Amino acid sequence: MLTAEEITSVKEILREAGQKIPRHLQGVEKMVFIRHQVLMLLLKEEQALLQKFVDHCLMRMRELGASDIDIGGWGGGGWIWYRIQGVKQPFEEFGNFSIDEMDVLILNLILENQRDGLYKQKSQDFSYGIRLDNDEYYRYRGTVYFDLDVLAMNMRAINMKVRDFDSYGFHPFIANLLSLEHSKEGLVLVTGITGSGKSSTLDSIVDLNNRTVNAHIIIIASPIEFVHHSKKCIVRHREVGRDTLTFKNGTVEALRQDPDIIVIGEMRDPDTIMAGMEAADSGHKVLSTLHTSSAMESIERIIGEFPPGEQDRIRNRIGDVVRCVISQKLIPDITGKLVLAKEIMVMAPSIRSAIKNNNVGEIYQMITEGSKFGMSTMEQNLKRLYAKGVISYETAQNYANNKRMMQQLLETG
DSSP: OOOHHHHHHHHHHHHHHHHTSOTTOOHHHHHHHIIIIIGGGSOHHHHHHHHHHHHHHHHHHHHHTEEEEEEESGGGTTOEEEEETTEEEEEGGGOOOOHHHHHHHHHHHSOHHHHHHHHHHSEEEEEEEEEOTTSOEEEEEEEEEEETTEEEEEEEEOOSSOOOGGGGOOOHHHHHHHOTTTOOSEEEEEEOSTTSSHHHHHHHHHHHHHHHOOEEEEEEESSOOSOOOOSSEEEEEEEBTTTBSOHHHHHHHHTTSOOSEEEESOOOSHHHHHHHHHHHHTTOEEEEEESOSSHHHHHHHHHHTSOGGGHHHHHHHHHHHEEEEEEEEEEEOTTSOEEEEEEEEEOOHHHHHHHHTTOGGGHHHHHHTOGGGTOBOHHHHHHHHHHTTSSOHHHHHHHOSSHHHHHHHHHHO
16 A cells, blocks of 8 residues: 555656646547657656556555446546445545546556557456565456547456355255256356346356366456466466457367366357357356346347347257356345345246247246246345345335336235
């Protein structure tokens, strides 16, 4: 952590650096100027102090229990912002910075090859770590991007401990589907909006297998977040852009690396989706995520990624390879803390038939009646949380996917 005197020095370095930037420069041209005409003229000690200030902000984030930090951009208003218990708010402790000062601070943090990627793509993902004197190591997932021709950055804290698998309370049938010991192949999807805890759930599933089965796990992510130490499994980590070119390439390459479990950080495009399904179809266990809020939406999203002429084939492939879809949300409990709500769909014969026959609309009712397989709709799970006094009536209503069904469930008591 920095002293007050060091923070004052940081602000002075940024003030002087910002004054060197011509007013007419914008976008990539401005960032290239900052790199060559501002940062390169700073002393190494000054560059290091700017980086230590970001580290200070990130460690303060841990103290506050914040999940995210936002720096820079026109929208930030010159403040550093934190998301604490799901609420994003400016943090005035560090004071206000000019746009140019924020650009210098952000550009100083990222590596040269990451700057090149930023200039070409207008956005760059990266991972970042802080090692303390006591050898504790903290990791973050970051993204730098342009906001009206100036730089903005978000960084998310990566949990340093994996959540205990048993704490999810999965039905034994679901737990067996997620374990390589009981289920050797097939595709498992964990879905939800950004910030819904998908990565944490995937890490818990990986850790379950790493602790209980002798196997080989290959994780393909952009960027790599939690690093799993090999226990009973060999665990490989391959970061997109650094260790492999794309999610698709990493998945295809993994098939030649003798894996038992392949973890695909995100199914972003048709090529990755198809590669993941082919890997599952070839006898491997595949874990991945989608940005969808329900099981039905997940199925429709995958189908919708392909041209109409291919969709019948994709429906059949989904029915054959998908084993389970876990759709989750982090919602506020009555004390304001975040708790997990989840919907679970298992590929039972009736659901497989509905998908293959293009009757996805029938799946919701099948999930409501599938409790013996561990299935539950989001609304059923929200009702349980409400009945236990964990969440309020209003929260159950607000976070339901099906508002009408939620109302009916709450009224029946």
